[in-house]
Amino acid sequence: QQQVKQSPQSLIVQKGGISIINCAYENTAFDYFPWYQQFPGKGPALLIAIRPDVSEKKEGRFTISFNKSAKQFSLHIMDSQPGDSATYFCAASSKGSARQLTFGSGTQLTVLP
Amino acid sequence: DGGITQSPKYLFRKEGQNVTLSCEQNLNHDAMYWYRQDPGQGLRLIYYSQIVNDFQKGDIAEGYSVSREKKESFPLTVTSAQKNPTAFYLCASSSFGQGTEAFFGQGTRLTVV
Numbered sequence A: 001q002q003q004v005k006q007s008p009q010s011l012i013v014q015k016g017g018i019s020i021i022n023c024a025y026e027n028t029a030f031d032y033f034p035w036y037q038q039f040p041g042k043g044p045a046l047l048i049a050i051r052p053d054v055s056e057k058k059e060g061r062f063t064i065s066f067n068k069s070a071k072q073f074s075l076h077i078m079d080s081q082p083g084d085s086a087t088y089f090c091a092a093s094s095k096g097s098a099r100q101l102t103f104g105s106g107t108q109l110t111v112l113p
Numbered sequence B: 001d002g003g004i005t006q007s008p009k010y011l012f013r014k015e016g017q018n019v020t021l022s023c024e025q026n027l028n029h030d031a032m033y034w035y036r037q038d039p040g041q042g043l044r045l046i047y048y049s050q051i052v053n054d055f056q057k058g059d060i061a062e063g064y065s066v067s068r069e070k071k072e073s074f075p076l077t078v079t080s081a082q083k084n085p086t087a088f089y090l091c092a093s094s095s096f097g098q099g100t101e102a103f104f105g106q107g108t109r110l111t112v113v
Helices: none
Strands: A004-007 A010-014 A019-025 A033-038 A045-050 A056-059 A062-067 A072-077 A086-092 A107-112 B004-007 B010-013 B019-025 B031-037 B043-051 B054-057 B064-066 B076-078 B087-094 B108-112
Touching (some): A033 A062, A045 A056, A045 A072, B019 B087, B043 B064, B076 B087
Parallel strands (some): A010 A107
Antiparallel strands (some): A056 A062, A062 A072, B031 B043, B043 B054, B064 B076
16 A cells, blocks of 8 residues: 555656656555655655645646546656656655655656757 | 765675664754665665654664664664665655655665675
8 A cells, every 4th residue: 555656667758858757656645746856876856746635736847747536646847858867756655654755666767869 | 054964975894794874964854764775666665763762664674773862863774684785775854744845865875795
């Protein structure tokens, strides 16, 4: 019930294209869904996050779409740039779990110039 | 600057040795967490602490120990009982409450030699 499933494992996109990463969860107690970006040898950094009371959140080129009934959420990166090449992790947490994050397995994004 | 400091960045351990990874935060966060990251996998929770002198096991606590004697510090000891300790270790902290960002340190890469 704590698992968060993420796909695809890797993604190659041309510069200017749209990158889409999907996640699904089972635990209906989850109430916070962040996406983290990680560069090699560095710690993850929060990119964007959403709560289940909204279906979409946009920050610049990054958008989270959330489907509560399907228990799925996705990250869309518009106008992808080579500098976006990194590993992206979806995650989820709930109040009852002391806000510990349950992570997806990660997606390695490569944006070709 | 506020943040989380992990040290050392690289650590080498001989078979049968215990090693301790340091994590210090000056964000005044109540909660601190230790995650393990293996290649191609997401982050897995080792231990977490919500308040001083209290901590709970995460999903993969076997072979690890922690202490929380000060709010700012949450060191992780990798004991000789951990059979496969080579990994990237990440410390994080957060405040409680929905939608509160978890901040990560830059990680410690532990290698068994």
